[in-house]
Amino acid sequence: MKVLVAVKRVVDYNVKVRVKADNTGVDLANVKMSMNPFCEIGVEEAIRLKEKGIATEVVAVCIGPTAAQEQLRTALALGADRAILVETAEELRSLTVAKLLKAVVDQEQPQLIMLGKQAIDTDNNQTGQMLGALTGYAQGTFASKVEVAGDKVNVTREVDGGLQTVTLNLPAIVTTDLRLNEPRYASLPNIMKAKKKPLEIITPDSLGVSTASTVTTLKVEAPATRSAGIKVKDVAELVEKLKNEAKVI
Amino acid sequence: MAILVIAEHTNVALGAATLNTVSAAKAIGGDIHVLVAGAGCAAVAEAAAKIDGVSKVLLADNAAFAYQLPENVAPLIAEVGKDYTHILASATSIGKNVLPRVAALLDVDQISEIIAVESADTFKRPIYAGNAIATVQSNAAIKVITVRGTGFDAAAAEGGSASIEAVTAGGDAGISVFVSEELAKSDRPELTAAKIVVSGGRGMQNGDNFAMLNRVADKLGAAVGASRAAVDAGFVPNDMQVGQTGKIVAPDLYIAVGISGAIQHLAGMKDSKVIVAINKDEDAPIFQVADYGLVADLFDAVPELEKAL
Numbered sequence: 001m002k003v004l005v006a007v008k009r010v011v012d013y014n015v016k017v018r019v020k021a022d023n024t025g026v027d028l029a030n031v032k033m034s035m036n037p038f039c040e041i042g043v044e045e046a047i048r049l050k051e052k053g054i055a056t057e058v059v060a061v062c063i064g065p066t067a068a069q070e071q072l073r074t075a076l077a078l079g080a081d082r083a084i085l086v087e088t089a090e091e092l093r094s095l096t097v098a099k100l101l102k103a104v105v106d107q108e109q110p111q112l113i114m115l116g117k118q119a120i121d122t123d124n125n126q127t128g129q130m131l132g133a134l135t136g137y138a139q140g141t142f143a144s145k146v147e148v149a150g151d152k153v154n155v156t157r158e159v160d161g162g163l164q165t166v167t168l169n170l171p172a173i174v175t176t177d178l179r180l181n182e183p184r185y186a187s188l189p190n191i192m193k194a195k196k197k198p199l200e201i202i203t204p205d206s207l208g209v210s211t212a213s214t215v216t217t218l219k220v221e222a223p224a225t226r227s228a229g230i231k232v233k234d235v236a237e238l239v240e241k242l243k244n245e246a247k248v249i
Numbered sequence: 250m251a252i253l254v255i256a257e258h259t260n261v262a263l264g265a266a267t268l269n270t271v272s273a274a275k276a277i278g279g280d281i282h283v284l285v286a287g288a289g290c291a292a293v294a295e296a297a298a299k300i301d302g303v304s305k306v307l308l309a310d311n312a313a314f315a316y317q318l319p320e321n322v323a324p325l326i327a328e329v330g331k332d333y334t335h336i337l338a339s340a341t342s343i344g345k346n347v348l349p350r351v352a353a354l355l356d357v358d359q360i361s362e363i364i365a366v367e368s369a370d371t372f373k374r375p376i377y378a379g380n381a382i383a384t385v386q387s388n389a390a391i392k393v394i395t396v397r398g399t400g401f402d403a404a405a406a407e408g409g410s411a412s413i414e415a416v417t418a419g420g421d422a423g424i425s426v427f428v429s430e431e432l433a434k435s436d437r438p439e440l441t442a443a444k445i446v447v448s449g450g451r452g453m454q455n456g457d458n459f460a461m462l463n464r465v466a467d468k469l470g471a472a473v474g475a476s477r478a479a480v481d482a483g484f485v486p487n488d489m490q491v492g493q494t495g496k497i498v499a500p501d502l503y504i505a506v507g508i509s510g511a512i513q514h515l516a517g518m519k520d521s522k523v524i525v526a527i528n529k530d531e532d533a534p535i536f537q538v539a540d541y542g543l544v545a546d547l548f549d550a551v552p553e554l555e556k557a558l
Contacts, residue, residue: 011377016380016512017377017380017381019380019381026376026377026380026381093358094349094358094359095352095353095356095357095358095359098353120377120378120493121376121377122376123361123362123375123376123377123378123493124359124361125345125349125361126349126352126359126361127349128349129319129345129346129347129348129349129350129353130349130350130352130353130359131353132319132320132350132353133323133349133350133351133352133353133354134353136424137424138320138422138424138425139319139320139346139350139425141319141345141346142342142345142346144487154428157342158342158487158488159342159343159430159488160341160342160343160439160441160488160496161432161433161439161488162430162431162432162433162486162488163430163431163432163488164316164427164429164430164431165427165428165429165430166316166318166425166426166427166428167425167426167428168424168425168426169423169424169425172424177487177494178477178480178481178487178494179480179487213358214357214358214387214388214389215358215360215385215386215387215388215389216385216386216387216388217383217384217385218371218384218385218386219383219384220376220381220382220383220384221381221382221384222380222381222382223375223379223380223381223382226519226524226537226538228536228537228538228539228542229524229539229540229541229542230540230541230542231531231536231541231542231543231544232541232542232543234543234545234553235543235545235550235553235554235557236557238525238541238543238554239554239557239558241541242502242523242525242541246502246523246540246541248445248501248502248522248523249445249469249502249558
């Protein structure tokens with residue numbers, strides 16, 4: 001079966017972002033960009049399915065700027081067979097991204113679609129679920145275990161208070177949580193090989209999707225800062241302060 | 250304006266998060282209705298009808314809704330919700346799973362995890378793991394929103410007397426089946442609802458040492474949490490994780506034990522009223538946000554704390 005895996009180009013996990021002085025957004029000039037960590041887990045899971053002989057082809061797709069080819073090359077180096085970039089310089093909302101992915105799904109007809117549960121820039125946690133609605137496919141979000149069995153997939157999900165397991169008809173959508181797997185690193189020979197793998201570039205227009213949105217960001221501010229308090233010398237002083245000063249115990 | 254709040258529940262009890270979401274609805278202003286979708290959940294509807302500020306409860310009682318499968322519940326919410334100006338759900342694992350599917354069915358953008366209401370169409374929400382706060386405005390006919398509970402006080406659970414109306418829409422989409430559930434059994438309060446949270450990090454060294462924190466937590470009536478480092482190291486299960494990728498908590502007292510204070514962790518707890526940090530590394534970033542810092546070996550300090558309480 002064919003697996004489609006969506007990847008997003010985001011600010012690197014280890015970068016401490018700063019809000020721009022004019023409050024229009026965060027400063028991304030000269031900041032390291034990477035594949036969204038949850039998408040990396042999605043790529044890894046797709047490749048493992050291929051290594052197990054369950055997936056026959058892994059196609060990576062990204063909606064993003066020209067530079068997002070880097071993240072697709074990373075996916076190819078990790079083991080994806082080919083890649084599609086839906087190129088746009090605009091910052092798109094999750095619903096638009098889901099509509100673009102739906103158009104790609106219509107063309108590619110994958111049996112399983114893997115996405116990260118959320119992107120660490122917008123923290124929306126929407127795209128996979130929205131793609132579920134648009135395709136009419138079942139969704140297994142926040143997955144910590146994925147087992148394909150015939151024409152179904154069993155997904156164990158991380159939920160508040162524990163784990164939930166559901167069985168979904170294929171084709172289905174899975175969004176990844178942290179414990180699903182530990183992504184591998186790309187080897188140098190594979191990075192070289194990835195340069196020769198096919199990477200198709202298309203536009204939102206060619207997919208017939210409008211990028212208009214109903215949401216506008218008015219401003220972006222730094223959060224209220226919290227100042228350091230005091231150091232206490234021992235446990236007795238700590239308990240005394242909590243009882244008499246903070247009055248929380 | 251009419252606002253539809255999706256109740257969070259277990260079919261037998263109303264989830265506390267619903268009360269915070271009702272408060273967000275009050276801040277928007279308008280007639281507030283609550284939709285209880287589940288199976289054998291009449292008691293939940295009765296509880297929802299008593300929430301202060303709720304004027305009507307819609308009860309969709311159907312076996313297909315028992316486990317909140319989004320394939321079944323989202324079309325119901327979209328159908329019921331199309332007559333409202335706002336649809337709100339708590340940003341819990343259920344709300345986060347179901348509501349974007351509703352938004353896409355209604356062909357509107359969703360606004361995730363709001364922490365403040367500026368007006369009926371403008372909201373604040375954290376982005377970049379809480380390192381920036383965005384103010385966003387929606388001109389969608391139906392505003393679909395998830396609410397971060399820590400941003401809003403709980404509405405009073407008593408005082409209302411809403412009518413309860415049965416809804417018969419929706420059913421089984423036939424593409425997903427609930428198999429099983431493994432929920433951690435604990436007598437301690439739920440992490441996101443606890444007044445006091447005691448959390449351990451990589452400094453705990455192993456899962457067995459969390460027993461020390463459990464004893465302190467039991468004396469305080471607290472919940473026990475963990476940093477992602479402790480979860481990644483396999484000390485404790487993921488549902489204990491506090492942070493950007495785990496649970497967001499804002500208790501009256503947060504005690505961080507052996508937690509260095511990575512930015513992803515701070516994102517999950519920095520709105521706590523009082524923060525205590527116990528760490529042997531005096532340069533640990535956690536001390537920069539702690540109201541009370543104790544530089545000490547946790548293996549000495551925690552047993553001492555247990556005795557002192």
